[in-house]
Amino acid sequence: MTENTVFSEKILALLQEKKYTALQKYLDTLNPADIAECMEDLVDDAEISEEDLPRIFRLLPKELASDTFAEMDSDLQGKLIDAFSDKELSEVLGDMFLDDTVDVIEEMPANVVKRILKNVDPETRKTINQVLNYPEDSAGSIMTIEYVDLRPGMTVSEAFQHIRQTGVDKETIYICYIIGPTRKLLGLVSVRELLLASDDTYLRDIMETNIISVSTLDDREDVANLFARYNFPALPVVDKENRLVGIVTVDDAIDVLQEEATEDIEKMAAITPSEHPYLRTKTYEIWLQRIPWLLLLMVSATFTGMIITGFEDALAAQAALMAFVPMLMDTGGNSGSQASVTVIRGISLGDIEFSDIGKVLWKEFRVSLMCGAALAAVAFGKIMLVDRLLMHNPDITVTVGAVVCLTLLCTVVVAKLVGCSLPLLAKKLGFDPAVMASPFITTIVDALSLLLYFRIATMILHI
Amino acid sequence: MTENTVFSEKILALLQEKKYTALQKYLDTLNPADIAECMEDLVDDAEISEEDLPRIFRLLPKELASDTFAEMDSDLQGKLIDAFSDKELSEVLGDMFLDDTVDVIEEMPANVVKRILKNVDPETRKTINQVLNYPEDSAGSIMTIEYVDLRPGMTVSEAFQHIRQTGVDKETIYICYIIGPTRKLLGLVSVRELLLASDDTYLRDIMETNIISVSTLDDREDVANLFARYNFPALPVVDKENRLVGIVTVDDAIDVLQEEATEDIEKMAAITPSEHPYLRTKTYEIWLQRIPWLLLLMVSATFTGMIITGFEDALAAQAALMAFVPMLMDTGGNSGSQASVTVIRGISLGDIEFSDIGKVLWKEFRVSLMCGAALAAVAFGKIMLVDRLLMHNPDITVTVGAVVCLTLLCTVVVAKLVGCSLPLLAKKLGFDPAVMASPFITTIVDALSLLLYFRIATMILHI
Numbered sequence: 001m002t003e004n005t006v007f008s009e010k011i012l013a014l015l016q017e018k019k020y021t022a023l024q025k026y027l028d029t030l031n032p033a034d035i036a037e038c039m040e041d042l043v044d045d046a047e048i049s050e051e052d053l054p055r056i057f058r059l060l061p062k063e064l065a066s067d068t069f070a071e072m073d074s075d076l077q078g079k080l081i082d083a084f085s086d087k088e089l090s091e092v093l094g095d096m097f098l099d100d101t102v103d104v105i106e107e108m109p110a111n112v113v114k115r116i117l118k119n120v121d122p123e124t125r126k127t128i129n130q131v132l133n134y135p136e137d138s139a140g141s142i143m144t145i146e147y148v149d150l151r152p153g154m155t156v157s158e159a160f161q162h163i164r165q166t167g168v169d170k171e172t173i174y175i176c177y178i179i180g181p182t183r184k185l186l187g188l189v190s191v192r193e194l195l196l197a198s199d200d201t202y203l204r205d206i207m208e209t210n211i212i213s214v215s216t217l218d219d220r221e222d223v224a225n226l227f228a229r230y231n232f233p234a235l236p237v238v239d240k241e242n243r244l245v246g247i248v249t250v251d252d253a254i255d256v257l258q259e260e261a262t263e264d265i266e267k268m269a270a271i272t273p274s275e276h277p278y279l280r281t282k283t284y285e286i287w288l289q290r291i292p293w294l295l296l297l298m299v300s301a302t303f304t305g306m307i308i309t310g311f312e313d314a315l316a317a318q319a320a321l322m323a324f325v326p327m328l329m330d331t332g333g334n335s336g337s338q339a340s341v342t343v344i345r346g347i348s349l350g351d352i353e354f355s356d357i358g359k360v361l362w363k364e365f366r367v368s369l370m371c372g373a374a375l376a377a378v379a380f381g382k383i384m385l386v387d388r389l390l391m392h393n394p395d396i397t398v399t400v401g402a403v404v405c406l407t408l409l410c411t412v413v414v415a416k417l418v419g420c421s422l423p424l425l426a427k428k429l430g431f432d433p434a435v436m437a438s439p440f441i442t443t444i445v446d447a448l449s450l451l452l453y454f455r456i457a458t459m460i461l462h463i
Numbered sequence: 464m465t466e467n468t469v470f471s472e473k474i475l476a477l478l479q480e481k482k483y484t485a486l487q488k489y490l491d492t493l494n495p496a497d498i499a500e501c502m503e504d505l506v507d508d509a510e511i512s513e514e515d516l517p518r519i520f521r522l523l524p525k526e527l528a529s530d531t532f533a534e535m536d537s538d539l540q541g542k543l544i545d546a547f548s549d550k551e552l553s554e555v556l557g558d559m560f561l562d563d564t565v566d567v568i569e570e571m572p573a574n575v576v577k578r579i580l581k582n583v584d585p586e587t588r589k590t591i592n593q594v595l596n597y598p599e600d601s602a603g604s605i606m607t608i609e610y611v612d613l614r615p616g617m618t619v620s621e622a623f624q625h626i627r628q629t630g631v632d633k634e635t636i637y638i639c640y641i642i643g644p645t646r647k648l649l650g651l652v653s654v655r656e657l658l659l660a661s662d663d664t665y666l667r668d669i670m671e672t673n674i675i676s677v678s679t680l681d682d683r684e685d686v687a688n689l690f691a692r693y694n695f696p697a698l699p700v701v702d703k704e705n706r707l708v709g710i711v712t713v714d715d716a717i718d719v720l721q722e723e724a725t726e727d728i729e730k731m732a733a734i735t736p737s738e739h740p741y742l743r744t745k746t747y748e749i750w751l752q753r754i755p756w757l758l759l760l761m762v763s764a765t766f767t768g769m770i771i772t773g774f775e776d777a778l779a780a781q782a783a784l785m786a787f788v789p790m791l792m793d794t795g796g797n798s799g800s801q802a803s804v805t806v807i808r809g810i811s812l813g814d815i816e817f818s819d820i821g822k823v824l825w826k827e828f829r830v831s832l833m834c835g836a837a838l839a840a841v842a843f844g845k846i847m848l849v850d851r852l853l854m855h856n857p858d859i860t861v862t863v864g865a866v867v868c869l870t871l872l873c874t875v876v877v878a879k880l881v882g883c884s885l886p887l888l889a890k891k892l893g894f895d896p897a898v899m900a901s902p903f904i905t906t907i908v909d910a911l912s913l914l915l916y917f918r919i920a921t922m923i924l925h926i
Binding site: 029030031033160163164167168173174191192195196210212227228229230231233249250251253254255257258261262264265266268269270271277278279283284286287290291293294295297298299301302304305306308309312315316319320322323324325326327329330331333334335337338340341342343344345346349351352356359360363366367370371374375378379382393412437438439442443446450 | 492496623630654655659675692693694696712717724729731733742746747750754756758762764767775779782783785786788789790792794798800801808814826834837841856875901902905913
């Protein structure tokens with residue numbers, strides 16, 4: 001971001017010196033994403049007034065203006081829309097790609113949405129309403145309708161002519177889609193192939209017909225993973241009758257992959273995912289993202305407390321046992337989250353499915369035995385050498401050590417089996433696997449480990 | 464994966480029926496990534512013999528063969544290379560892009576590397592050795608050298624002619640780079656602009672000169688984030704003298720983003736990141752990824768145990784206190800990881816930098832107060848109503864409740880401040896912030912919360 005502060009300061013300086021032509025020239029050298037972020041920063045730090053915002057924006061050349069607008073966050077877009085005349089608004093919207101317009105609309109209050117829809121041409125309005133009807137996380141909701149469609153009977157030179165005429169407003173021209181009379185998707189051809197083919201070749205003779213396409217209702221994360229798997233610049237989106245309705249471009253796929261990864265990470269840490277970057281999220285919103293989970297987990301953790309209360313007498317008899325509780329709980333929790341997080345990520349990347357649960361359990365069982373054994377061995381040595389010999393703690397007998405280490409082994413095994421199976425079960429039951437990560441696993445494993453601990457203790461130590 | 468099992472079974476069937484021509488036709492309809500995965504699965508499940516592998520591979524048309532080879536994992540590539548004649552090997556390598564060849568080499572044992580380098584033409588060998596010299600996580604290590612370079616004096620039609628002649632072997636032709644006599648990067652032009660410009664325009668008049676380029680030594684994650692930020696199909700890689708040495712393409716950027724996200728997630732769960740998907744990783748390797756962290760954390764957790772031992776007398780006097788230890792430890796751990804994970808992700812996405820530490824601490828301080836207060840209130844109510852009234856536990860006095868809830872509040876504040884600052888400090892000190900996630904935070908916060916708990920208890924309860 002340091003680079004951006006340079007941009008922001010330069011913009012601010014030129015603005016304050018009222019050097020508008022110089023500012024205009026300077027802005028023209030910047031990238032939409034950078035301009036958008038500079039304006040966000042300037043507004044956040046209250047460096048510029050509400051009036052300055054549209055003033056700066058109006059200095060941008062038409063094309064750059066709409067690209068910058070698309071890159072802004074919804075607060076700023078809202079501020080600008082309020083400042084825009086209807087004419088300005090429809091100009092900006094006119095130059096934007098449909099998927100970006102839809103993104104704007106989704107964030108705006110009803111009255112603003114009305115105004116936006118009023119200021120786009122009827123044809124676009126119709127399509128916007130269609131796209132808005134697709135479920136939030138579907139391919140339809142991230143697709144764009146600005147693609148190049150060609151006919152199988154066209155020659156290469158006709159194709160180029162068509163691209164030259166219509167290409168300006170298309171989000172990508174490098175993959176062209178060949179459709180039949182009812183818009184059925186017949187094949188695709190890349191501009192690269194067109195360039196390498198002779199002018200009079202018919203598209204039907206060079207088009208690729210083994211097409212990987214997605215349906216409007218496919219999950220957007222699955223679609224994004226297709227981009228990671230196959231190196232496509234774009235994927236066609238078709239309806240149930242295999243009619244081409246839009247395309248998803250790689251840049252949208254990247255955003256989806258980033259968002260989904262962030263969402264998973266937040267859920268794994270018991271946070272309700274948020275749309276905005278941390279520093280731009282209000283304290284109150286952050287609190288809202290976190291407190292429900294903390295409350296839920298706190299209440300569940302009290303059961304662990306009840307287990308301890310239940311064994312108070314045993315503990316009174318063997319005070320030394322208590323000292324190992326944190327170590328057992330933490331190690332159990334860590335072992336469990338290792339397994340769960342590995343499986344959760346595997347699920348998101350499409351590497352692991354519910355049908356693999358057998359393989360996964362067997363793998364984790366062997367891993368947990370190896371981990372548990374190693375940990376138990378080290379723990380036993382540490383207990384005997386440090387606690388018993390060095391610290392001269394008489395309560396720490398070999399038996400106590402044995403109890404602790406046996407518990408440790410069992411806890412690790414249980415933790416890893418619970419940790420790896422819960423995400424898969426969640427997935428199977430249609431819940432989000434990412435929620436079954438460290439916090440929940442820890443809470444569950446804590447209780448289990450203590451139960452194991454006290455059972456084993458009472459059995460072996462006869463208390 | 465279900466789709467792929469269909470492919471695999473079909474391939475296996477045709478193979479067993481020795482219908483090689485049919486198999487060849489069928490393979491030709493599949494995508495390299497799918498063929499590669501099918502072969503991996505067939506080998507894993509020992510469905511096909513070592514001899515079948517090259518047999519299937521030799522059925523693939525030249526182009527598809529090298530693409531498929533590039534998509535395979537290193538084990539399979541090794542098996543094939545052993546089966547290849549030198550002629551076959553050099554054919555496959557000849558059709559591969561340089562960055563893919565480098566990826567293969569990086570995974571192979573020395574003798575295989577020798578053989579590979581022996582079978583590429585001297586020019587390529589020179590470049591491969593250059594690329595191999597770039598640091599592992601640098602832009603240089605993921606760049607490719609197959610790009611289209613043009614001269615500013617060329618006309619559009621000359622440019623197209625050049626692209627037609629050389630374009631076949633280029634990884635992308637859609638962004639062309641315009642270089643000066645010493646290969647200095649002067650500008651770039653997209654095929655789209657070329658198509659829309661008239662044939663006799665000079666490139667110098669239409670080329671984009673405000674270029675975002677990266678240096679060979681830039682971190683590959685930063686480079687990948689540039690793709691997420693700006694929607695480029697490729698980024699030019701230049702040396703210190705701004706000479707064009709290669710390009711990074713968006714498909715490699717996606718892979719980097721996916722890998723880096725997975726690495727962060729694994730580190731956050733105290734796992735040493737692995738290259739291979741979970742189900743293809745050996746049990747022993749998984750154990751190696753996990754056990755060091757478990758040991759380290761277990762040992763650190765024993766300090767928490769020592770704290771308990773240190774307060775044994777106080778606990779003996781107030782047995783009820785012990786029951787709240789798990790709840791306090793877990794809530795502290797969860798609050799801490801929420802903060803740390805949020806900050807870690809912010810750092811990876813480039814949203815948060817060390818310079819923001821003031822803002823972050825202030826934000827987390829307010830959030831933690833709000834969270835702490837809410838949690839304390841609920842906990843107090845629960846303790847009074849459930850533990851005291853319902854369970855008729857005489858030991859649970861209002862004072863005990865107060866002690867627990869005051870500790871809870873302090874713990875949450877401390878946990879969030881520790882959680883948000885450690886990743887930033889790690890980043891500042893050049894360590895990986897991702898390691899400062901749940902497990903470590905939990906271990907630290909556990910100790911702190913217990914210290915707080917017993918101090919507050921001894922103070923208020925005079926024990």
